[in-house]
Amino acid sequence: MWFRNLNLYRLHDAPQLDAAALGQVLGEQAFRPLGGSEARRMGWTPPAGRAGTQLFHELQGHLLLTAQRQERILPASVVREEVDERAEAIETSEGRKLRRQERLTLKEQVFEELLPRAFVRSQRVDLWWDTKRQLTGVNASSRKRAEEVLDLLRETLGSLKVTPLATQTLPMRAMTEWLGNASSRPADLIIGDQVELKAKGDDGVVRGRQVDLDSDEMQQLLESGRQASKLALQLEDRFTFVLHDDLAIKSIRFDDRLIDEASQADDGDDAIIRLETDFLLMAQALGDNIDRLLEWMGGEAGQPAASPNPGSF
Known part of the structure; x- marks a missing residue:
């Protein structure tokens, strides 16, 4: 769930x-x-x-x-191979090359014939x-x-x-600031050990996993103008995740305390009660902490900006 x-x-x-x-x-x-x-x-x-x-x-x-x-999975290579075989047979029997439109018609025919047999x-x-x-x-x-x-x-x-969902401060700018300036980080926000840095030019992307994001090397990359497009974060006692520059939250792992709270609930071995218990705890945690993320990034775009006080809630 x-x-x-x-x-x-x-x-x-x-x-x-x-x-x-x-x-x-x-x-x-x-x-x-x-x-x-x-x-x-x-x-x-x-x-x-x-x-x-x-x-x-x-x-x-x-x-x-x-x-x-x-969806049915019908690899293009399978269709292409069957079309080539049928086209070759027609060209051999009729002694001519198939026109482009004829091959396209043949391809459509092959696709329609093979589709019902494709893997679902x-x-x-x-x-x-x-x-x-x-x-x-x-x-x-x-x-x-x-x-x-x-x-x-x-x-x-x-x-x-x-x-x-969009924020007043772009996620890339907020993540870069948190990464480069430890004093800018909200009180309950912990920087993880995974990052993706992008340059403004064509210098490619730097990715790091299981690295010290407060290292001198990381600061040098930021000083060169790179910005954080993905950053592993932890909301203390709640969950860890990777924040993306489009505000998507990926690789979520909920804190053991929340999982334990769910597992200790009395569900009477009822699968529906178990589902609803897990869902409610998860939804409440997500809702509360999305509010915090929005506040940390100046509030929601199109709304009045939040007061800049990242350490209090």
Whole structure:
């Protein structure tokens, strides 16, 4: 249940639906397995998997939804090889070269014939919706996959205005400042041991793992004009993560204390209760600490700037 990645978005004027109405619209876009000639399909599936039938869980204003995506994997090399074989056979039998349009038609024919026999890959993607903050986060490793899930949510609700969450101070500038000036770091923020530095020119990217980010060598790289595009951070007693320059939060690892709190909850061996307990603890931790991150970076873009006092909360 615990998210590994988080692509964050602001919801604007999101529709208010009661549980019955939300369940109905989600059901209309429920996942169905791919048909024989379909290349891909996405729909909603129970977050609890086989243990449940609910298409969403709502706890204290936090919604959990899960999209399931299926696609057929048909390598281009397989199609190309079959097209070449068929084209060669036609050219030999008819004693002529196939025109470009004929090869394209042949390629489409081969693709349609091979697609139903292609390997099917399935993927589940969780979405957290904080209805009080009007904030949503998608547990996807790529922005593209996250936005596919948001497109499904938009289609499900009829309309939905969503924008990537943005801050007054650009994440790259904030991370570079924290890295280069220890006194600028908020009180509960700890620098980790992973970084990616980009130069303004064409000097490439410097990546470091398991390195001392307060070393003289790191300071020299910053003094040369490089800026932090990724930085491992730890929110004390909460979780560790890698912050990206688009405000995506990746490689999340929740603190053992939070995991222990979840494991000690009495769920009566009920998989649904276990899921909801874990989700609520995670969602509360994420919501509170995203608020802190926004404050540390001057507040949300388009909103009045926060007072510069990074050490107090």
